[in-house]
Amino acid sequence: MRLRKLMGFRLTNKNKMYVHFGYDYYMYIGISKECKDAIDSIQASGLFVEECESPYYKEDEEAFLEVIIDDNGVSERVELHQQHFIIGRSAEVSQYVSQIVGTSRAHVEISRGTAGFKIKDLGSKNGTILKGEPMVPYKEYSLEEGDTFLIAGGKYMFRVA
Known part of the structure; x- marks a missing residue:
């Protein structure tokens, strides 16, 4: 919950970003558009942010x-x-x-x-x-x-x- 407050934007399931917690822990976070302020505040807190394709997101099938x-x-x-x-x-x-x-x-x-x-x-x-x-x-x-x-x-x- 603290991280969600720190980030200050709504989480969605369409993403190209994850937040890395330590060596083996990843939190996948979805954003529908780039939120530069939120990314900057996460990085300022010492967390590592990297853009990537999510393993959990699939295009909606008709x-x-x-x-x-x-x-x-x-x-x-x-x-x-x-x-x-x-x-x-x-x-x-x-x-x-x-x-x-x-x-x-x-x-x-x-x-x-x-x-x-x-x-x-x-x-x-x-x-x-x-x-x-x-x-x-x-x-x-x-x-x-x-x-x-x-x-x-x-x-x-x-x-x-």
Whole structure:
């Protein structure tokens, strides 16, 4: 907290700077623009400041689901803008409402994190099939470009643009 007060600017996750604490400790700090006064005050305190690419920052990926509507290949594009995205039959809890019989109120959750996208079955009654294999309820699975999953016979394909 003392360092944050000393720096006097808002931390963000888009960064090209880190502050070095001793030999083995690094604090990654995000700034959306260069703050010369803040950098000068940090250096005046005896800390070492160096510009670099952050290992934690990834460009935001444009991700979406391709929902296969029928056997003729008609599909619907569903954007995944939220950090947590739920597919289910209840409009109260789901960002995408499926009308397919057998879909649970809150069936699966797709989440975005620093390691990419994950999918988790939320204890649905009829389960979820990911890449041809049944998912274990509440276990997170990585999602990669082109992965498909089935919910009560409805087919979803994960896409990254």
